[in-house]
Amino acid sequence: xxxxxxxxxxxxxxxxxxxxxxxxxxxxxxxxxxxxxxxxxxxxxxxxxxxxxxxxxxxxxxxxxxxxxxxxxxxxxxxxxxxxxxxxxxxxxxxxxxxxxxxxxxxxxxxxxxxxxxxxxxxxxxxxxxxxxxxxxxxxxxxxxxxxxxxxxxxxxxxxxxxxxxxxxxxxxxxxxxxxxxxxxxxxxxxxxxxxxxxxxxxxxxxxxxxxxxxxxxxxxxxxxxxxxxxxxxxxxxxxxxxxxxxxxxxxxxxxxxxxxxxxxxxxxxxxxxxxxxxxxxxxxxxxxxxxxxxxxxxxxxxxxxxxxxxxxxxxxxx
Amino acid sequence: xxxxxxxxxxxxxxxxxxxxxxxxxxxxxxxxxxxxxxxxxxxxxxxxxxxxxxxxxxxxxxxxxxxxxxxxxxxxxxxxxxxxxxxxxxxxxxxxxxxxxxxxxxxxxxxxxxxxxxxxxxxxxxxxxxxxxxxxxxxxxxxxxxxxxxxxxxxxxxxxxxxxxxxxxxxxxxxxxxxxxxxxxxxxxxxxxxxxxxxxxxxxxxxxxxxxxxxxxxxxxxxxxxxxxxxxxxxxxxxxxxxxxxxxxxxxxxxxxxxxxxxxxxxxxxxxxxxxxxxxxxxxxxxxxxxxxxxxxxxxxxxxxxxxxxxxxxxxxxx
Numbered sequence: 242x243x244x245x246x247x248x249x250x251x252x253x254x255x256x257x258x259x260x261x262x263x264x265x266x267x268x269x270x271x272x273x274x275x276x277x278x279x280x281x282x283x284x285x286x287x288x289x290x291x292x293x294x295x296x297x298x299x300x301x302x303x304x305x306x307x308x309x310x311x312x313x314x315x316x317x318x319x320x321x322x323x324x325x326x327x328x329x330x331x332x333x334x335x336x337x338x339x340x341x342x343x344x345x346x347x348x349x350x351x352x353x354x355x356x357x358x359x360x361x362x363x364x365x366x367x368x369x370x371x372x373x374x375x376x377x378x379x380x381x382x383x384x385x386x387x388x389x390x391x392x393x394x395x396x397x398x399x400x401x402x403x404x405x406x407x408x409x410x411x412x413x414x415x416x417x418x419x420x421x422x423x424x425x426x427x428x429x430x431x432x433x434x435x436x437x438x439x440x441x442x443x444x445x446x447x448x449x450x451x452x453x454x455x456x457x458x459x460x461x462x463x464x465x466x467x468x469x470x471x472x473x474x475x476x477x478x479x480x481x482x483x484x485x486x487x488x489x490x491x492x493x494x495x496x497x498x499x500x501x502x503x504x505x506x507x508x509x510x511x512x513x514x515x516x517x518x519x520x521x522x523x524x525x526x527x528x529x530x531x532x533x534x535x536x537x538x539x540x541x542x543x544x545x546x547x548x549x550x551x552x553x554x555x556x557x558x559x560x
Numbered sequence: 561x562x563x564x565x566x567x568x569x570x571x572x573x574x575x576x577x578x579x580x581x582x583x584x585x586x587x588x589x590x591x592x593x594x595x596x597x598x599x600x601x602x603x604x605x606x607x608x609x610x611x612x613x614x615x616x617x618x619x620x621x622x623x624x625x626x627x628x629x630x631x632x633x634x635x636x637x638x639x640x641x642x643x644x645x646x647x648x649x650x651x652x653x654x655x656x657x658x659x660x661x662x663x664x665x666x667x668x669x670x671x672x673x674x675x676x677x678x679x680x681x682x683x684x685x686x687x688x689x690x691x692x693x694x695x696x697x698x699x700x701x702x703x704x705x706x707x708x709x710x711x712x713x714x715x716x717x718x719x720x721x722x723x724x725x726x727x728x729x730x731x732x733x734x735x736x737x738x739x740x741x742x743x744x745x746x747x748x749x750x751x752x753x754x755x756x757x758x759x760x761x762x763x764x765x766x767x768x769x770x771x772x773x774x775x776x777x778x779x780x781x782x783x784x785x786x787x788x789x790x791x792x793x794x795x796x797x798x799x800x801x802x803x804x805x806x807x808x809x810x811x812x813x814x815x816x817x818x819x820x821x822x823x824x825x826x827x828x829x830x831x832x833x834x835x836x837x838x839x840x841x842x843x844x845x846x847x848x849x850x851x852x853x854x855x856x857x858x859x860x861x862x863x864x865x866x867x868x869x870x871x872x873x874x875x876x877x878x879x
């Protein structure tokens with residue numbers, strides 16, 4: 242495990258990332274809801290990354306990775322595989338630097354997300370909807386074009402970029418007691434854990450994971466990375482298996498995982514749409530679903546709740 | 561016409577309203593969208609009244625009306641007829657003063673709105689879905705309870721309250737060239753026109769009206785209040801006939817009306833949900849529909865766009 246911890250960014254790299262992305266990324270707002278606070282008994286501070294450029298937190302990590310490249314590296318372009326938000330983020334980030342982005346997109350990805358990647362000017366490469374096909378196609382693009390891989394989550398600069406969100410949130414909402422993020426590949430959860438604990442070591446950290454893609458929860462419980470989970474969840478943004486460095490960070494920072502059913506997540510999504518009046522994607526609602534499921538862990542506490550993205554097909558809503 | 565102008569509030573009353581509602585109402589944010597600006601060629605400043613207390617601008621007028629009452633008047637309670645947002649706003653406003661609110665609700669009103677009125681603690685009275693039945697039932701409640709009528713739009717204090725929105729917007733987005741609001745009964749459009757022109761007489765004022773409820777456009781064209789229109793539009797918040805004082809204000813302030821089809825409005829609603837990632841109700845999208853329909857009137861200009869509300873039934877979306 243220790244070799245993975247060594248590839249994680251430190252707080253200096255997260256501060257450097259914040260400086261690097263500042264000209265390009267948005268400072269996203271924090272919203273509150275009287276009704277949802279009353280329902281949960283907690284003080285919830287919703288960090289609105291669906292209002293980030295590209296409609297998801299992913300722009301932070303992709304932008305940091307793109308601008309951390311040397312000119313020579315950048316000239317070869319970048320490549321990634323992504324079911325949506327990271328691909329879009331990398332395409333937008335590459336455009337800010339005027340370089341080429343290749344995005345490997347599995348069949349069946351959310352249409353709105355693929356359309357956004359196209360609009361952002363990336364070159365799209367389609368593949369079968371599984372991890373092996375994604376990685377193989379990305380490797381093939383690397384070979385044939387010389388482009389550098391920007392992995393969606395198992396990448397130090399990407400993790401550092403995602404961590405900038407926590408620096409921002411802790412400035413906007415001081416004296417938080419706890420913080421919860423969705424967990425897919427773990428780029429967000431790991432970056433946030435490193436940044437948040439560097440600022441305030443007493444913060445309780447939580448992750449919300451779909452029950453149908455609970456590889457991170459199993460991996461923490463079994464103290465080894467479980468790769469046998471076949472994702473079965475409506476949360477299209479959280480189907481990736483947790484990365485090794487990401488898992489190491491979750492363990493090091495004692496992030497507690499809460500698994501939620503798709504039904505709980507969809508109900509929480511409706512609550513966010515109705516009360517906060519924000520269009521968030523289903524993956525983003527796992528965090529509120531976790532709080533509603535286990536109110537005793539959050540009641541009476543000031544909780545930062547990371548809304549990870551807002552890219553949805555309006556013609557294909559999950560209710 | 562002149563007697564109606566005399567019942568309109570002046571800017572002093574709108575300033576008094578702003579002071580009166582400040583402890584209770586929210587200062588709503590202004591959002592922008594790079595994509596929608598590019599699409600329309602204009603600089604659009606979306607004033608987010610769907611994030612107002614109660615999910616609509618209506619709280620401003622209702623709150624001002626409730627707090628403008630003497631203690632003796634307030635003790636008798638208030639009553640109104642409303643298909644939704646004004647009723648909810650009056651119920652919430654009455655609760656801030658600890659007085660009773662009666663709300664006459666026509667059959668067929670949006671379920672989410674009626675549920676909100678109930679939650680806010682108002683006494684609900686149901687009636688047939690037409691203007692005559694609404695007014696008759698409200699009069700009956702007045703007689704039997706002594707409650708005071710707070711009309712949804714043909715009321716000087718209500719108009720003054722809605723006008724506070726323009727004061728706020730012109731502070732948040734300085735140097736606007738134009739401003740557009742939806743037009744139903746005209747409470748919003750008239751209050752905004754009075755306040756905006758008092759601040760900046762050169763501002764171009766527009767109103768967006770559903771083609772299926774275009775009584776205000778016809779009334780302005782024919783120089784008399786047209787009451788023969790039978791509303792037929794998906795915009796449930798804009799089915800009321802324009803009020804006499806409201807029409808007088810629109811005329812006095814040379815508000816230009818643009819009528820939009822329901823299809824144009826629904827397309828604009830999807831654009832707002834997708835790009836601004838805000839849950840706005842269909843009536844709120846008429847304003848963007850008008851800008852998209854007539855880009856030459858707005859291109860190159862800084863335009864304030866009033867998003868009037870965000871109360872929707874997620875199970876009954878118009879696409």
